[in-house]
Amino acid sequence: METLxxxxxTKSLRxxxxxxxxxxxxxxxxxxxxxxxxxxxxxxxGLKAELDVTIKGHAGYYAAGMNQIAKVTIxxxxxxxxxxxxxxxxxxxxxxxxxxAGATANGGLLVIDGDAGLRxxxxxxxADIVVGGSxxxxxxxxxxxxxxxxxxxxxxGLGDSIYEAKVFVRGKVKSxxxxxxxxxxxxxxxxxxxxxxxxxxxxDVSPDxxxxxxxARTLYHFHVDNAGAY
Amino acid sequence: xxxxxxxxxxxxxxxxxxxxxxxxxxxxxxEIRRAAATGIYDIRGGGSKRKLPHFDDLLFxxxxxxxxxxxxxxxxxxxxxxxxxRFAKKPIYLKTPVTIAGMSFGSLSGPTKEALGRGAxxxxxxxxxxxxxxxxxxxxxxxxxxxxxxxxxxxMNPDDLRKADAIEVVxxxxxxxxxxxxxxxxxxxxxxAKMRCLPEGIxxxxxxRHPDWTGPDDLEIKxxxxxxxxxxxxxxYVKIGATRxxxxxxxxxxxxxxxxxxxxxxxxxxxxxxxxxxxxxLPILAAIRPAVQALQDLxxxxxxxxxxxxxxxxxxxxxxxxxxxADAVAIGxxxxxxxxxxxxxxxxxxxxxxxxxxxxxxxxxxxDPAGITTQDPELMKRVDPIKAGHRLANYITVMTxxxxxxxxxxxxxxxxxxxxxxxxxxxxxxxxxxxxxxxGTSWIPGxxxx
Ligand SMILES: Cc1cc2nc3c(=O)[nH]c(=O)nc-3n(C[C@H](O)[C@H](O)[C@H](O)COP(=O)(O)O)c2cc1C
Numbered sequence: 001m002e003t004l005x006x007x008x009x010t011k012s013l014r015x016x017x018x019x020x021x022x023x024x025x026x027x028x029x030x031x032x033x034x035x036x037x038x039x040x041x042x043x044x045x046g047l048k049a050e051l052d053v054t055i056k057g058h059a060g061y062y063a064a065g066m067n068q069i070a071k072v073t074i075x076x077x078x079x080x081x082x083x084x085x086x087x088x089x090x091x092x093x094x095x096x097x098x099x100x101a102g103a104t105a106n107g108g109l110l111v112i113d114g115d116a117g118l119r120x121x122x123x124x125x126x127a128d129i130v131v132g133g134s135x136x137x138x139x140x141x142x143x144x145x146x147x148x149x150x151x152x153x154x155x156x157g158l159g160d161s162i163y164e165a166k167v168f169v170r171g172k173v174k175s176x177x178x179x180x181x182x183x184x185x186x187x188x189x190x191x192x193x194x195x196x197x198x199x200x201x202x203x204d205v206s207p208d209x210x211x212x213x214x215x216a217r218t219l220y221h222f223h224v225d226n227a228g229a230y
Numbered sequence: 231x232x233x234x235x236x237x238x239x240x241x242x243x244x245x246x247x248x249x250x251x252x253x254x255x256x257x258x259x260x261e262i263r264r265a266a267a268t269g270i271y272d273i274r275g276g277g278s279k280r281k282l283p284h285f286d287d288l289l290f291x292x293x294x295x296x297x298x299x300x301x302x303x304x305x306x307x308x309x310x311x312x313x314x315x316r317f318a319k320k321p322i323y324l325k326t327p328v329t330i331a332g333m334s335f336g337s338l339s340g341p342t343k344e345a346l347g348r349g350a351x352x353x354x355x356x357x358x359x360x361x362x363x364x365x366x367x368x369x370x371x372x373x374x375x376x377x378x379x380x381x382x383x384x385x386m387n388p389d390d391l392r393k394a395d396a397i398e399v400v401x402x403x404x405x406x407x408x409x410x411x412x413x414x415x416x417x418x419x420x421x422x423a424k425m426r427c428l429p430e431g432i433x434x435x436x437x438x439r440h441p442d443w444t445g446p447d448d449l450e451i452k453x454x455x456x457x458x459x460x461x462x463x464x465x466x467y468v469k470i471g472a473t474r475x476x477x478x479x480x481x482x483x484x485x486x487x488x489x490x491x492x493x494x495x496x497x498x499x500x501x502x503x504x505x506x507x508x509x510x511x512l513p514i515l516a517a518i519r520p521a522v523q524a525l526q527d528l529x530x531x532x533x534x535x536x537x538x539x540x541x542x543x544x545x546x547x548x549x550x551x552x553x554x555x556a557d558a559v560a561i562g563x564x565x566x567x568x569x570x571x572x573x574x575x576x577x578x579x580x581x582x583x584x585x586x587x588x589x590x591x592x593x594x595x596x597x598d599p600a601g602i603t604t605q606d607p608e609l610m611k612r613v614d615p616i617k618a619g620h621r622l623a624n625y626i627t628v629m630t631x632x633x634x635x636x637x638x639x640x641x642x643x644x645x646x647x648x649x650x651x652x653x654x655x656x657x658x659x660x661x662x663x664x665x666x667x668x669x670g671t672s673w674i675p676g677x678x679x680x
Contacts, residue, residue: 013458014458014462017458017461018461021461041451041454041455042451042454042455042458045455045458045459046388046458046459046460048388060451061443061448061451061452061455062442062451062452062455065455065459066388066391066459068388068389080442080443080448081442081443084441084442085383085386085388087387087388099442100441100442100443103383103441103442104383104386104441104442106387106427119441122441122442123382123383123437123441125383125427126427141441142437144426144427144428145427161435163428163429163432164429220429220432220433221415221432221433222270222414222433223270
């Protein structure tokens, strides 16, 4: 595989992103290394080719935002909104992730080895997210679809106003948000969880050590009796 | 005999005629009864219905001895506008400053979105998507399409972002600044549900805040992200509801907007609580001057373009908005009326729904007899996208010509040469809000001494 190196100390982010947006036929199968990211925002956003991108250090906001197809590895930590609205592909954060990690992501897999901040998986729309550490408060807020696996603990208000997304937590949940309840894990969900653990490097962790959460579906229709919950 | 009788009447204690309260008027009382019966707030579509200070409270002075006019049909009066000249590699060129505001597929039917695209394209202006994403109908039939980037991110797809001609980051709407959208179960059909990635038939709320940023510094990074993804080609608009226009416009400019869209409280919505529509936000008349002031203070007037909306109905409104400093306007409600919304020929059907033509606003129920604000497959057939698009094109042409008529009368060879100087106000309120003198005086409350 051909490897290309970009140094953000000497090349502008604009040039790097422009290169990464080039014609897919010329980019497919290429390996890209981005050095000295130094927390720059918007690194490797809007990718849409079969690229393997490694960011050698910390990334700022929206790293790998709206990703399609590509694989992006961040060897440090990521700022707010990493892999936000990802459509497909694979984003791996080896350090910690800040707020709103994987916000509104539609597809693909986001793996965060460390902890994630507030509102992780907010408005999730179908992607899979696996967090090796703990997640902050209000995670999975209004999460619509997809699977969200937390190996550590979850903060307050987990899954507030959640729709059809599935949340699996191995540690403690500080509190559940409105309309989120514990579910019994069926065979199908157990399989989803087992597959995700395997894909994200946690094959040795048993799905049985998780509890599952989802929507109680009591807020799906505006109703007088729910007024207190709105 | 008869004399005696009439004397009797005179001596009876006179009755006062029944008097309705101005405070507890008929509508107010009906709302109290409705609330008492249901226990939940009223939801409706449309914008503020009460009388507000508006463009009707302004007049153009026209030319006379001290100014000379342009010849009505002979002398050129330009109407074109370029949007996105600040940063975008591909700014948008429109032949008229009248654009179509963002209205969601979901709130509107597919044929309606197509009609909007056809009508707007025929006269060289833009249409805008809305909550719920971009449909092939509207992309296909709109020469210039603005793609809304909303808090809900329903249907948000980077491929559509790249297909758009401009991107509008929606922070708020005039009808509900600080509020999110609503789409009730009746309108969440299979197609709408799929596009929004939601269960069919649920009552859906759209978020009121963006999920991955808060505050102006974050917005700057978000705008940079969208620019990076679209390789700095497309103009990026920021849409705000009129609340604190001076500060909000200044912050949008600082965050890197190419265009600011400012929507007043008369602006329509697909569905929101009545209390929100009528009690939150400013009428557009009060918002334009502070917005323009912010642009001028930053040296950005005409560099960052300003689009205003909220109750724009005719060419006079367009001309007045431009004279106050806007670069273009957007229309929502008026466009729907041009397509056939609330038309008196459907009166019988409106009556069946307990309303009357012109007053129908239960758009969220999806029963629109005109087939516009509905997802009902039978009702939506009533919109013929070609004919309705033609009506919209006619209407925008008329508005544009009307604005030209006024501009020529003021001696202006382009609509953008209209200025506050050309205007006076009929009321003290309008004078203070628009910062033009009260008619017949040189007084502007808050600016000059009486
Ligand atoms: C049916 C309908 C749907 C709307 N949907 C949206 C929307 O999805 N996003 C948005 O920013 N504004 C939406 N609006 C507001 C319009 O973009 C615009 O601000 C407003 O209609 C302008 O005021 P006017 O209706 O008085 O012309 C909607 C308005 C209507 C009437």
